[in-house]
Each structure stands twice: as C-alpha cells, then as structure tokens.
Amino acid sequence: MKLKDFSVRIAGLAGDGSLLAGEVLAYTLKRRGLYTVSVRDFPSNIRGLPTSLTIRANVERIFSWNDYIDALIALEPKAVYSHLKDIRSEGVIIIDEEFKSENLVRDDVYLYPVPLRKKAREMFKKEIFKNVIALGFLGYVFNIEPEEIKNSIIFYLKGKSGEIIENNIKALEEGYSLAKNLLKKRYEIEKSTDIGRYYLSGNEAVALGAIAAGCRFFAAYPITPSTEVFEFLAKHMPKFGGVTIQCEDEIASINMAIGASFAGLRAMTSTSGPGMDLKTEAISLASMAEVPLVIYHAQRGGPSTGLPTKTGQEDINHILFAGHGDVSRAVLVPSTPEESFEFTFRAFNIAEKYQIPVIVLSEQAVSQNQQTVDDIPYNGNLKWERGKILSEEEVSEYIKTGKIYERYELTEDGISPRAIPGTKGVIVRYNSNEKTPDGFIDEENEYRVQMVQKRLRKLERIIEDVPEPEFYGNKNAPNILVGIGSSLGPMRESVHRLKNEGIEISYLRIRTLMPLHEDYIYSLTYNKNVFVCELNSFSQLKNYLSRIWGRKQNVYSIRKYSGFPFKPSEIISEVKKILKKEN
C-alpha cells in the first residue's frame, strides 16, 4: 500500500531520545523530497515526563498535523496507551517487548513488540540506543533504505565522536534486521526529488530574519518557547559585527534594546508570556520616546507560568493593549517559517519608518515546530529601509545655518528625523516625558496636544506597510473561517474536507493584528457565517474583531485551549455542529 500523506509519532519520556529520532526521520524525509511538518509535545522538565514528536509528510506543502497517525514508536509503556486513540486503522505500533501489551484494546492495528532495550543493552551496554533501533524498524516498515537514514544520522550527529556515530548506525541496522523477521505489514511512501529544501523552525527563521534585516543588537532573558532565537543569534550575530547579551531580567533586556536603538542600531528583544508582562512598561517608553524597536513574542499557554512548553493564542489582548496611555505599535502574526523570517525583516523597516515598537507575535506551535520549506523569502523585495535618519548633508545644513536640531520636530507626517547621538553638530535629546519638539520636558497644554497629534499622524499610514490578511477559497462561499498563527494548516484542510462534505467555506487568515485591515476583513466576511478559530478560552480574537461586524453578523467562536494547535477534524466538527444548530 502506498501512502501519500502519512504521520509518525515517536513518544517516550524526556531523555528517551524521541526528539533526536524524530529529527533524523524528518531530515531523511526532506532528503526524499517530501514536505514535513513536525509537532513537538514536551514537558517543562528535563527528564522523565512524557514527550513526543509527530512528523507528518506529504509530497505537497503542508502546514499542520493531521487527525491521525500511521505509526507510533512508543519508547515507554504509558505512551502506547496515551497515543492509542490517535492511530488509524491498520496503523503500526512499535513497542519494547518488555512492555506488557495485553491490555491493548484495539485489534485493528499492527502491534510489534521489539526487543529494543534488550538489544541496546546487549550491543552497547546502554539503553539509550533503543530509539535508533526503533527508527531502523520503522524504516523497514516504510521501505526507506538504510542508507537514507544513515546519512541523516551522520548529518545530525556531526561533531560527535566516531564511536557514537558508528554505534548509532549499528543500532539502526539492528532495527532493520529485527523488522525483517517480525514484519507482517509494509508500506510504501512517496519519493520525490530533494531540491535543497530547508527544515526550519519559526524561531530559527526569526533569528535569520533579524540578521538579514541588519539587527545588530539583541538583548533577552531565556524563556520558552523563544530561547532558540537567542541561541541562534548568540552563535551567529558576532560574525556580522553585532552583539547579544543575556540580561539580568526581562526588563533590562528590552531597555537595553531601547538604548541600542537610540544609539542608532537596529535592535531586538524576544520573550514569551510572563516576560512580556515585565516588558510592558518599556513598550510604553519606546512608544512615547519614539524609539524603533522589534519585540519577538512567542506565546505559550497561560496565565502566569501556565503551560510553558505548549501553544496558545492567549496573549492577543495583552499584545494589543499592553502599556499605559495611548501606546503606538504594530503587531504582525506569522504562521510559517517563511513568514517568521519575512515578518521579522519587515518589522525592522516598520519600526524605523514610524519610530514605534513592532511586535512579531508568534506562538509555540509556530516558533518551535519545524517545517520543510522550499526557500527563505529573501529577495529583492526586502531592503533595509531606515526611514528618516539624518544624512550627512542634512547634518551639515544644521551646522551651517545654526539651526537647532529637534528630535521631535512637528512634521506633517508625524515622523521626526532621527539623528544618531555622537554626530557632531546635533544634540539628540530623547524623552519619556511629554516634551517640546527639541526634547525638553513640557507638560503645558500647547505642546502636549501637538505631540499627541504628531504621534497619531504617524499611525495613519502604517497599514500600507504591513502584511494583508490571506484569503483562501471561494469568495462566494457562505461560510468563512477566521484565524491566526498555527490555525493556518487546520483551516486550510478544513476548507477542502468540508467542501467534500458539501459545505462551502473559505478562510481569512489575519497576518497583522494592528493596524487591522478592517475594510478588507469586512468586505470578505460581510453577510457570511464567520467562524473565528482561536487557541484561548476568552474568545480574544473574536471579541477584538467583533467591532468590525457589530451585532448583526453571525459570528461564532471555535476555541481550543489544551496547549495544542487545532486538528482539522476539530474545526470541521465544530463548524458542522454550529451550522446544524442554526438551520
């Protein structure tokens, strides 16, 4: 039987090596020319709690996990039971023969008890190799040549000792030979050509986007699920002349970035839920002092410490409204590694053009999960646009004419020219208080009102520079899904699968939460049944968008808050349930 679209889950306890085996498999599939999506489920813990990696593959580009899995490798006994319901009929389970499996209640799956730990102990005196033995077994199930996986192991273990690599290859081969003796069912999977695609997480893409954008200062405090951005930049930023710094706290990190931006650099900080709470005060500062700043925020489940390693879209309210007073900002929401790259790049241009904080709002499922992508969208369209920074000629004009430089000059478009501190001839004066155009504290009515109006004028045109919503499907469909972030893939599949069931539906994926493309969203959703899909319990997205629709429109909320992204079936069944009730 040939599988066009298939999913594998490797599950165990943290420390069992599920992630490594999964990454090796994903890389093998990439080299087979398949697109993959992986979904990581891991605990906020170092060792001993359940963890898994699900990899889905297809010859076509996919954006989400599926409703079921075709094969499960269970590296610990409990994993068999917790994932049993997800295995499709005629699927495969590979478990250790030492696990008691008599309680397995499904007889429509192929169960293979394999001496994983026993063999690992015999061969290497270490149980840790059980993951790669199981991977070899799986390779045989899917008819993947041992060489293919072997190459991935070598790639993934680059830098490790020859002995470790050799032992892993031996373990892999052992898995194949065990499978040959036991196997009852074998599948064929697709093969295409590897055209040099990349297997990339959202976090890695954000870091790359920052380097490409000319970000040369990065300050942060480690926090899941954003830390990989920091690690990537810490390693690579110095090669581009820049610097990264791990700060004493979240507050210091955003304020350092503000300082570096004031000094003339493109600067960024990154964080997640609780960290964003701490950064809020400085977001007000960046807005008021008109400091360009990029803040990367990868959401996790909340509130408080919440679900540190799982996904959510619970910080919409916070991101849109964080800060006291009328705080200017833009908020971009990527769904894929490509967008994570592109939006980060564009965030720097927007931040400098309008001299405001720009937030790239991701979530665990987008930031940490990896996908195979064709390419990074780095082309002629992306350019460093630094906005109004005083040129040398302009500075010499100030010197020649004796005119005093005004940091907060009242301009028509509300954007005042920025000068870099240290430039001879101009004194650069930033202020978090209300001020006169030259930056001195002033609380009098006259300048207060003019400064507020100046800041308002800046916001009028941002909409021209931010990503538009993505519409997908038939424009005349009477139903439409609306969502952000990780909902992209599940919404896309729901559109197809609901059509097969006779329900015409489209989707609108919002890519900029602020400013909002209100007219566009209104025109596409007008007089339709709108289903807002979101990963929170307060319907934050629906409530925010409701101002577009008013009370007359049929707007429904499809919510999930387990810590995982939607599965297509979850959206489909909700849509059907709501439509049935309404008719």
Next chain:
Amino acid sequence: MEKLLNFEITSVKAYEGKKSTWCPGCGDFGVLAALKQALFELGISPYDAVVISGIGCSSKFPDYINTNAFHTIHGRLLPVATGVKLANQKLNVIVTGGDGDGYGIGGNHFMHAARRNINLTYIVMNNEIYALTKGQVAPTSPYGFVKGTTPYGSKDNPIEPCLISLSAGATFVARGFSGDTKNLKEYIKEGIKHKGFSHIDVLSPCVTFNEEYSYDYFRENIELLNGPFARREEAIAKIMETWRKGKIPVGIFYVEEKKHYELDIFGKEDYSIVEEFKTQKMPLKEELLKLIENKK
C-alpha cells in the same frame, strides 16, 4: 544654550541646558555644576557625551545639561545606558539618577551593571528620600524614619550603596557631597576617565522633604577617607569602620584596573557597532543559507 558651530568649547557655558526647576537650594545643583565642569575640563564635547536618567528630581538632569540625552523610566536607566554603550563605545555615557530610582526599583540593574563592569559613569544623587512624590522613605532612609507612608516609623533598614557596588564588582567606587563641588568634580572626572563601571554616590540634600539630612548635617558628619584603598576588602572594611563610628565615609574608596565589559566582548577599545554598520551591506542569501546548513 550655546550652539556650538566649530566644536571648540571655550567655556563651561557650552554645557548649559534649560533652566532648572529644582527647588532653590536643592543638592542636585552642586552635582550639575560639578558634572558640567568635569566635562569641560576633560574636553568632552557635548556631542560625544550622553546623559541618561531614570525618573525623579535628579533624573530631570538631562534637561539641564546640553549633551545628547535620554530621560527614560523609573529605575531602568542603567539597562538603557548599557545598550547605548554596547552599541557605540565612542560615546561617553553618564548615568544620572536618584537613590529611589537606582537603589530601589533599579536595584537589580545596579548590581548587574557593577558585576558586568560596563564602562559607564553612574552618578546617584542620594537624598535618602523620595522627593518628587513628595516625601516618602527611600532604601537609604534610616530605620524608624517617619514620613508620609511610614507614619509609625519605617521598619526597613537602610542600605549602604557603596558596599553593594563594591561587593558586586564595581571597579570605581566613590562618594561625594554636593556641598563640596570641588572634590565632587574631581571624583566625577576620575570616574569618567576610569574604564569600567564607576559608581559615585553623592550626598545631595533635599531641602524640602528631608530636613534631617541638611547641608549642615552632612558637613558635620562626613569623614573623608584616605582612599582609594588597594584592596576591595580594605575599602569595604574602612567604610564599615567609619559607619560604626557614626560618621559618613566620603572620598574615592576603590579603583581597579580591569578589562571592562565591552573590551572583553569586542576585543578592542572604542569599537562602535553603529559605525561598523554604516559600511555594511545586506547579507548575501548564501551567507544566510550557510547558517541554516550549519545549524546542527
């Protein structure tokens, strides 16, 4: 304010900012005068200096001096200044704040700036009181202080900021008195010249809300120590000894020549990422792809 056209500074007037709104007699006037004089004598042009402040009376400092400036938020002046300094080491970064600002809300940043030994000059105008909010106790106020929010007497013991910066790793630690601008100016000059984190605590009387700590009180109670001491431990011991006698130690307590933070990171003095970036072109796509390929 004098507009400098030829970058030659002929008088201290070049550093004059807006007219101050401090209360007449405020201790901060002395600090302002001392800093302006110090910058003038060191020949640091207003274009090459940045004064960064937090919030409070003392933090209005940037308005009153004609240099590049950033008036930031409460307690966050040191992180902002650190970002500025890392971005462009050619700037002389002077950080000015108060005791509530720096030792209360910003206490954590104070400790970490000291341990980082980042090359900043941090001047704290210490009046042992929260003044701009009209008189509440500060981390430096004495036990039992009766003020607006402590009507039954403060139950918190005061901190000794110089002992904190000394034990955290600051490489230049001094205390001055704003009533003695002559010495204070020298401390500030030494602090600016010093490569590393310079902490200068300044006794700066609040004439409106803290009559207990008046100019006269300080004149009678300060004791000039014969520093700087050769070892950190010695400086700490001398400061503690002075307090035990009921006197307030002033003077330059400790100076250590040690590789400062930026030098350690970049391996060279006066490196400016801002300048370096001017010559940079957008990275080639191949460079980015190489980063992906080498991720494992």
